[in-house]
Amino acid sequence: MSLLELKNVSKIYGTLRALDHVNMRVEAGEWVSIMGPSGSGKSTMMNIIGCLDKASEGEVLLDGTLICAETADRLTEIRRDKIGLIFQQFHLIQYLTAVENVMVAQYYHSMPDEKEALEALARVGLKDRAHHLPSQMSGGEQQRVCVARALINYPKILLADEPTGNLDEANERIVVELFKKLHEEGTTLIIVTHDPEVAEVAQRTVVLRDGRLVKETVNENFTGVMKHRKVE
Amino acid sequence: MFLRLVRGAFLRQWKKMLMIGVTVALGASLATAMLNVMMDVGDKVNQELKAYGANITVVPKSTAVISDLYEVEGGISEGAYLREDELGRIKTIFWAFNIVDFAPLLDTEVTLPDGSTVTAVGSWYNHHLSLPTGEELDTGLPALRAWWTVTEGAWIDEQARSGDEAPACMVGALLAERMSLHAGDTLTMKGTHGEETCVIAAVFDAGAEEDGMIFCPLDVAQRLSGTEGLLTSMEVSALTTPDNDLARKAQRQGPESLSVADYETWYCTAYVSSICFQIQEVITDAVASPVRQVAESEGAIMEKTELLMILITVLALIGAALGITNLVTASVMERSGEIGLMKAIGATNARISALIIAEVLMTGILGGAAGYLAGFGFAQIIGHTVFSSGVEMKPMVIPIVAVLVVIMTLAGSLPAIRFLLQLRPTEVLHGR
Ligand SMILES: Nc1ncnc2c1ncn2[C@@H]1O[C@H](COP(=O)(O)OP(=O)(O)OP(=O)(O)O)[C@@H](O)[C@H]1O
Numbered sequence: 161m162s163l164l165e166l167k168n169v170s171k172i173y174g175t176l177r178a179l180d181h182v183n184m185r186v187e188a189g190e191w192v193s194i195m196g197p198s199g200s201g202k203s204t205m206m207n208i209i210g211c212l213d214k215a216s217e218g219e220v221l222l223d224g225t226l227i228c229a230e231t232a233d234r235l236t237e238i239r240r241d242k243i244g245l246i247f248q249q250f251h252l253i254q255y256l257t258a259v260e261n262v263m264v265a266q267y268y269h270s271m272p273d274e275k276e277a278l279e280a281l282a283r284v285g286l287k288d289r290a291h292h293l294p295s296q297m298s299g300g301e302q303q304r305v306c307v308a309r310a311l312i313n314y315p316k317i318l319l320a321d322e323p324t325g326n327l328d329e330a331n332e333r334i335v336v337e338l339f340k341k342l343h344e345e346g347t348t349l350i351i352v353t354h355d356p357e358v359a360e361v362a363q364r365t366v367v368l369r370d371g372r373l374v375k376e377t378v379n380e381n382f383t384g385v386m387k388h389r390k391v392e
Numbered sequence: 393m394f395l396r397l398v399r400g401a402f403l404r405q406w407k408k409m410l411m412i413g414v415t416v417a418l419g420a421s422l423a424t425a426m427l428n429v430m431m432d433v434g435d436k437v438n439q440e441l442k443a444y445g446a447n448i449t450v451v452p453k454s455t456a457v458i459s460d461l462y463e464v465e466g467g468i469s470e471g472a473y474l475r476e477d478e479l480g481r482i483k484t485i486f487w488a489f490n491i492v493d494f495a496p497l498l499d500t501e502v503t504l505p506d507g508s509t510v511t512a513v514g515s516w517y518n519h520h521l522s523l524p525t526g527e528e529l530d531t532g533l534p535a536l537r538a539w540w541t542v543t544e545g546a547w548i549d550e551q552a553r554s555g556d557e558a559p560a561c562m563v564g565a566l567l568a569e570r571m572s573l574h575a576g577d578t579l580t581m582k583g584t585h586g587e588e589t590c591v592i593a594a595v596f597d598a599g600a601e602e603d604g605m606i607f608c609p610l611d612v613a614q615r616l617s618g619t620e621g622l623l624t625s626m627e628v629s630a631l632t633t634p635d636n637d638l639a640r641k642a643q644r645q646g647p648e649s650l651s652v653a654d655y656e657t658w659y660c661t662a663y664v665s666s667i668c669f670q671i672q673e674v675i676t677d678a679v680a681s682p683v684r685q686v687a688e689s690e691g692a693i694m695e696k697t698e699l700l701m702i703l704i705t706v707l708a709l710i711g712a713a714l715g716i717t718n719l720v721t722a723s724v725m726e727r728s729g730e731i732g733l734m735k736a737i738g739a740t741n742a743r744i745s746a747l748i749i750a751e752v753l754m755t756g757i758l759g760g761a762a763g764y765l766a767g768f769g770f771a772q773i774i775g776h777t778v779f780s781s782g783v784e785m786k787p788m789v790i791p792i793v794a795v796l797v798v799i800m801t802l803a804g805s806l807p808a809i810r811f812l813l814q815l816r817p818t819e820v821l822h823g824r
């Protein structure tokens with residue numbers, strides 16, 4: 161059984177079909193990129209997979225649970241237990257330090273554990289910035305805190321919606337390196353991106369257009385390593 | 393973690409939190425002031441109203457019957473008297489401590505040197521009484537005639553008079569004018585049984601028929617009319633509880649009609665009717681009755697005052713709750729990004745609501761405590777300006793105000809909670 165399965169999923173806003181009969185499967189441990197022009201429904205799809213929103217039609221199976229049938233509070237629990245989320249805007253709580261931001265996720269999941277939170281920050285290379293406030297960190301560092309927070313509760317799937325959209329190339333590379341490490345450790349990754357270079361490091365790329373799934377390419381020589389960009 | 397989140401919110405939104413605290417404090421202070429005054433004021437308003445004179449009159453039974461039959465105000469029949477030596481007993485009744493003041497009255501006709509006939513009233517002024525219980529007290533008319541203005545001289549001082557000095561008297565303003573009498577003059581009165589010469593201690597202006605009368609010590613009037621040891625009526629000023637249904641029933645149907653338990657309650661409550669009843673128990677052949685208008689309007693004024701205060705309190709609390717509603721909603725809206733994020737990383741609605749409520753309640757309790765102290769101060773100011781005395785601290789007010797503060801803050805947070813329940817993380821997280 162697949163870890164995630166979308167069957168004929170549609171999302172309708174008024175007259176607009178933001179998602180139009182989308183079918184997709186993601187196996188455990190896979191690394192999938194989602195691409196598509198602006199407004200094609202990428203974020204809509206991520207929200208549905210991430211239990212932040214419900215599909216208007218169709219079925220979504222996540223780890224064997226039919227999530228379209230659940231109540232809002234149940235969805236929150238499923239999200240908390242199975243999904244790690246990363247956004248384009250970093251979304252950290254401004255008055256908490258890096259380590260405290262990670263601990264909030266632990267707190268709402270089970271129990272805050274500062275030692276574990278510090279280890280998670282060490283994994284994303286922010287050991288010495290653990291007690292800084294978000295305002296005292298660069299964008300790349302903030303996004304790495306978000307990665308640490310997304311991973312802290314050992315999610316089955318890591319969902320990232322344009323995680324590198326606000327980052328420069330160096331930071332983008334660091335974050336992609338992190339994804340690769342996570343992939344090697346067995347985490348399932350679904351990453352929305354506009355950037356073909358970020359997309360093509362994944363095992364598989366899915367392209368959306370006007371809410372439809374129009375193209376799917378498999379990366380034959382998958383290495384998980386970003387190619388060097390040509391410098392103009 | 394919870395504490396860190398709360399602390400963080402406080403540090404970041406301290407201005408809003410301060411405003412919420414101040415709003416709660418305002419509401420709580422008004423509630424405290426009003427409740428304190430309301431609970432303490434019962435006696436105070438009553439005491440204040442006592443300035444308007446006696447609220448119970450006692451007359452001999454036969455007089456009462458006649459005046460009831462013919463509705464003659466103050467109709468006096470021959471030979472109907474109360475006994476002076478029984479007066480002290482009034483301070484032995486169950487509600488003795490509620491008897492603020494009392495004075496006997498003895499009316500008699502006297503002829504003045506110019507041949508005119510006027511009424512002389514004998515009474516006590518600052519009469520010293522040693523009760524059989526061993527209690528000592530001074531009582532008399534001044535407190536029962538607080539609205540009189542003494543235009544010349546001073547109230548009769550019975551205790552200052554030594555054995556062979558001429559007794560003092562007070563002359564009404566009209567009479568004084570007619571006969572050009574002044575304080576310090578002497579006046580000879582001829583009664584049915586004798587003649588007395590008094591020194592005029594004061595001229596008073598009562599604004600009533602008493603302005604044509606002479607007031608003298610009780611013993612002088614008794615000698616003039618040959619009624620030693622007797623009096624025609626008595627006025628009593630007592631602190632009373634406003635009448636309720638039980639009191640009205642007792643008054644309408646007589647205390648005998650009450651059940652044993654009701655009777656006990658009635659007897660042991662300071663209704664004007666039960667005080668009257670107890671006065672009749674100790675004074676032979678007497679009828680004690682409330683001075684209607686005064687007694688009833690007292691109760692009505694009390695009820696109206698309390699109603700007004702309750703109204704002010706309720707309005708203040710509603711106002712504060714509305715203020716809190718605005719502030720809390722604004723604070724939650726300002727943090728919608730943060731709240732959406734918490735939801736996204738797995739916080740349930742219940743936990744976020746708990747966080748917000750905890751913050752608001754903490755602010756509310758601090759504000760409430762400050763408001764209680766301020767309100768207690770207000771109560772003192774009200775007490776001093778309106779009743780010229782401090783207001784006692786009523787412990788009952790603390791739990792009531794605490795409950796009101798909690799209700800007020802919770803009610804004020806409801807719209808904010810509704811907002812955060814409806815807040816969908818997708819709306820804030822993608823910057824739409
Ligand atoms: N809450 C909503 N109400 C109405 N329309 C919406 C809502 N959310 C999204 N849409 C519409 O659905 C379509 C898909 O939006 P979505 O955010 O999924 O696009 P996207 O692929 O993520 O675009 P981008 O690359 O710009 O982030 C858009 O046309 C958008 O206007």
Ligand SMILES: [Mg+2]
Nearest residue numbers: 202203204321
């Ligand atoms: Mg998007």
